[in-house]
Amino acid sequence: MKRILITGGAGFIGSHLCDRLLNDGHDVICVDNYFTGTRKNIIHLLSNPHFELVRHDIINPFMAEVDEIYNLACPASPVHYQYNAIKTIKTSVIGAINMLGLAKRTGATILQASTSEVYGDPLVHPQPEAYWGNVNPVGIRSCYDEGKRCAETLFMDYHRKNNVLVKIIRIFNTYGTRMHPQDGRVVSNFIIQALQGKDITIYGDGLQTRSFQYVDDLVEAMVRMMATPKAFTGPVNIGNPNEFTILELAQTVVALTHSKSKIIHLPLPADDPKQRKPDIHLAKEKLGGWTPATHLEEGLRKTIAYFKNTL
Ligand code: NAD
Numbered sequence: 001m002k003r004i005l006i007t008g009g010a011g012f013i014g015s016h017l018c019d020r021l022l023n024d025g026h027d028v029i030c031v032d033n034y035f036t037g038t039r040k041n042i043i044h045l046l047s048n049p050h051f052e053l054v055r056h057d058i059i060n061p062f063m064a065e066v067d068e069i070y071n072l073a074c075p076a077s078p079v080h081y082q083y084n085a086i087k088t089i090k091t092s093v094i095g096a097i098n099m100l101g102l103a104k105r106t107g108a109t110i111l112q113a114s115t116s117e118v119y120g121d122p123l124v125h126p127q128p129e130a131y132w133g134n135v136n137p138v139g140i141r142s143c144y145d146e147g148k149r150c151a152e153t154l155f156m157d158y159h160r161k162n163n164v165l166v167k168i169i170r171i172f173n174t175y176g177t178r179m180h181p182q183d184g185r186v187v188s189n190f191i192i193q194a195l196q197g198k199d200i201t202i203y204g205d206g207l208q209t210r211s212f213q214y215v216d217d218l219v220e221a222m223v224r225m226m227a228t229p230k231a232f233t234g235p236v237n238i239g240n241p242n243e244f245t246i247l248e249l250a251q252t253v254v255a256l257t258h259s260k261s262k263i264i265h266l267p268l269p270a271d272d273p274k275q276r277k278p279d280i281h282l283a284k285e286k287l288g289g290w291t292p293a294t295h296l297e298e299g300l301r302k303t304i305a306y307f308k309n310t311l
């Protein structure tokens, strides 16, 4: 049994990771400031003696004796990370310094939830880890993209200079149950709009692409990444390489929900990446043959059922 700290543990991905690590028999400390996360996501765990919930903002230092840290705290939806851009970058950078300091003192292995956004609007397709990206440093997405890039730099420097055991994963668009209804990301937006009979809002022409990964596949990869040999730091892409246009996603959601919603087009936000698809060769090689198992339709059906129940 390990003592494991999850920052952002009350969020969408973090709450699924709490479930998984408790099921695996570990002690879990969940730290969250509830900016985008909610106690509802982990309420079923509150009576578990192996689970501890702490309201804390990681831009302040946190002390605990732990064996592993999963650093997930950071708003992930463009709507939320742009709401308070300076806070977002503080969370990524100062939060990383605080968590790396904790890892250094305790000797814990620390995993960083980085992002495909480090590739920006990519000029290489699909994106391998060796690609350095095409990121606007002064745009409306920069607080998130550059914050996450700086966090990766900090992780590697703490590793090189202080021998901290680090693992970096670059997560591609992930969806599933427990996404916040007001999250603003495309999968939850389209499902909620379809279920409520509202217009489906495609930004731009809808020909931009994304590759959607179901949350269970990500959680499996995170646990496998943490268990890799000490010398392996990543970064490793974690995503589902099946690529869809946003228009295809809208049509699939309408079909699966039997919705009467119509598809409308709104202006495309600035710096919206035109295409995104992970090259996952490294993940397959290093994570024991890991490969995403959930097809888009299957994952969408589960997520639709969740929102039907929640709304
Ligand atoms: P989320 O918004 O549901 O979860 C983030 C959690 O972090 C929330 O519970 C929030 O309250 C908490 N948080 C935010 N700032 C904090 C702070 N300063 N101190 C403490 N807690 C704080 O988003 P998610 O989709 O679950 O994303 C989790 C992580 O995975 C994020 O770091 C995100 O950047 C990364 N990621 C997610 C995706 C995706 O598609 N979901 C893709 C790439 C990377």
Ligand code: UDP
Binding pocket: 077, 078, 173, 184, 185, 186, 187, 189, 190, 201, 202, 203, 204, 208, 210, 246, 268, 269, 272, 273
């Ligand atoms: N998008 C859309 N309608 C929405 C929300 C998002 O067309 O209601 C588009 C958005 O412009 C982007 C894609 O869907 O091209 C994915 O957006 P999301 O915010 O989910 O993630 P990210 O842009 O960070 O990949």
